[in-house]
Amino acid sequence: QQQVKQSPQSLIVQKGGISIINCAYENTAFDYFPWYQQFPGKGPALLIAIRPDVSEKKEGRFTISFNKSAKQFSLHIMDSQPGDSATYFCAARRYAPLNTGFQKLVFGTGTRLLVSP
Amino acid sequence: DAGVIQSPRHEVTEMGQEVTLRCKPISGHDYLFWYRQTMMRGLELLIYFNNNVPIDDSGMPEDRFSAKMPNASFSTLKIQPSEPRDSAVYFCASSWDDDNQPQHFGDGTRLSIL
Numbered sequence: 240q241q242q243v244k245q246s247p248q249s250l251i252v253q254k255g256g257i258s259i260i261n262c263a264y265e266n267t268a269f270d271y272f273p274w275y276q277q278f279p280g281k282g283p284a285l286l287i288a289i290r291p292d293v294s295e296k297k298e299g300r301f302t303i304s305f306n307k308s309a310k311q312f313s314l315h316i317m318d319s320q321p322g323d324s325a326t327y328f329c330a331a332r333r334y335a336p337l338n339t340g341f342q343k344l345v346f347g348t349g350t351r352l353l354v355s356p
Numbered sequence: 357d358a359g360v361i362q363s364p365r366h367e368v369t370e371m372g373q374e375v376t377l378r379c380k381p382i383s384g385h386d387y388l389f390w391y392r393q394t395m396m397r398g399l400e401l402l403i404y405f406n407n408n409v410p411i412d413d414s415g416m417p418e419d420r421f422s423a424k425m426p427n428a429s430f431s432t433l434k435i436q437p438s439e440p441r442d443s444a445v446y447f448c449a450s451s452w453d454d455d456n457q458p459q460h461f462g463d464g465t466r467l468s469i470l
Contacts, residue, residue, distance in 0.1 A: 280464075281464075328398075344401070
């Protein structure tokens with residue numbers, strides 16, 4: 240119940256195309272869903288995050304879509320660029336009000352994205 | 357601002373040797389995390405500290421693994437004795453004392469045990 244399932248494992252998209260990565264979870268207590276981006280030789284870095292009180296969040300070319308009833312969320316990268324080539328991780332955690340105790344992040348297994356020129 | 361600093365970046369050693377990985381968190385951050393990343397298991401949380409105190413070490417795989425945080429600016433992860441299956445990339449991350457702040461990761465230590 241603690242797992243976050245991520246697909247696809249790898250993805251090749253042409254420059255200018257849309258990249259879509261999907262994640263699904265089981266624990267209904269999860270209510271904070273960040274996406275991390277990791278370049279080779281670097282640590283993961285927070286890209287964008289969403290809480291389920293909204294169905295979509297957009298930051299530039301990156302959009303998270305959230306379907307609470309299906310317990311699924313996805314990352315869309317519009318107008319994909321070669322510089323977006325990286326590994327993307329979804330994650331989930333219980334949203335914790337300040338000073339109520341740390342909640343661990345549960346990570347998906349990652350999607351390796353390659354954007355071809 | 358300096359990010360999370362890990363050393364060494366790469367470590368190659370023989371089975372049975374002691375390995376010590378080091379981490380300097382971002383100044384002012386109250387939480388420090390150690391993760392392990394492998395192809396098979398992805399990113400796994402090994403242990404985390406809050407204000408230098410270990411809070412949850414349930415992810416530490418075996419007694420061969422130990423972690424310390426003697427002060428707010430330094431932490432170590434030690435493996436003794438090391439085994440080939442410990443080969444992985446080990447990340448340190450830190451964050452503010454607010455559960456919903458992002459974790460800032462270092463660039464990792466790539467560990468190879470021969």
